[in-house]
Amino acid sequence: MITVPAGGAVEALRRSADEDWAAAVGHRFVEELFAGTVPDEVMATYLIQDYQFFEDFLAMLGACVAHADRIEAKLRFARQLGFLEAEEDSYFIRAFAEVGVSPADYADPVLLAPTAGFRDVMKGAVASASYPDLLVVLVIAEWLYLDWGELEREMPTRDVHVGWIDLHRGEDFAAWVQFLVDELERVVPRGDDAEAVATRDRLTALWGRAVGLERAFFDEAYRSQDS
Numbered sequence: 001m002i003t004v005p006a007g008g009a010v011e012a013l014r015r016s017a018d019e020d021w022a023a024a025v026g027h028r029f030v031e032e033l034f035a036g037t038v039p040d041e042v043m044a045t046y047l048i049q050d051y052q053f054f055e056d057f058l059a060m061l062g063a064c065v066a067h068a069d070r071i072e073a074k075l076r077f078a079r080q081l082g083f084l085e086a087e088e089d090s091y092f093i094r095a096f097a098e099v100g101v102s103p104a105d106y107a108d109p110v111l112l113a114p115t116a117g118f119r120d121v122m123k124g125a126v127a128s129a130s131y132p133d134l135l136v137v138l139v140i141a142e143w144l145y146l147d148w149g150e151l152e153r154e155m156p157t158r159d160v161h162v163g164w165i166d167l168h169r170g171e172d173f174a175a176w177v178q179f180l181v182d183e184l185e186r187v188v189p190r191g192d193d194a195e196a197v198a199t200r201d202r203l204t205a206l207w208g209r210a211v212g213l214e215r216a217f218f219d220e221a222y223r224s225q226d227s
């Protein structure tokens with residue numbers, strides 16, 4: 001469970017795109033992931049696209065090492081980079097083999113629209129060199145995944161499903177998400193001066209765009225199979 005101060009910046013952001021957030025957390029993909037019934041073809045499409053997402057995500061963490069305003073935060077991002085190299089990358093490689101995706105298929109795929117959208121958003125956040133902008137995108141990506149990862153359901157049996165759920169739940173992942181949320185709360189400018197208001201407006205627009213992309217990312221994994 002993630003806690004945010006009542007009346008704070010993160011609570012306001014979280015509320016600003018609640019419909020897309022709830023639609024993503026309650027998505028058919030999530031239901032089928034826990035049930036172990038995501039068709040392998042859909043899982044393959046999702047993972048191929050998500051491996052591209054993962055690459056830009058790593059760049060955002062690197063940018064946080066560069067642009068966070070405190071050494072404690074830089075070190076936390078550095079630690080997470082090590083974890084992702086050790087645990088998440090190895091999941092992808094195992095999962096690709098399990099659903100029959102070859103290295104040639106995942107090396108340089110055509111990007112589906114939500115993946116391209118995320119690439120724009122994440123590259124934009126990296127290029128901005130703005131720690132608050134980077135945090136907005138990271139908080140969404142990680143908190144939204146923790147929200148569904150923590151659903152109390154019976155677990156599936158295949159590694160491709162269990163592994164993806166396990167990466168997005170548990171004490172360590174929740175502590176990482178709480179850290180991101182706390183950092184965002186700390187660095188969003190307060191006050192009613194024009195600059196603070198303009199920054200909050202920019203962050204709110206970014207929040208809305210990225211939450212919409214999370215929902216679309218799940219939708220898109222099914223689209224090629226439905227048509």
Ligand SMILES: Cc1ncc(CO)c(N)n1
Nearest residue numbers: 050053141142145214217
């Ligand atoms: C699209 C997407 N959003 C969030 C996460 C979790 O960081 C992920 N792996 N993929």
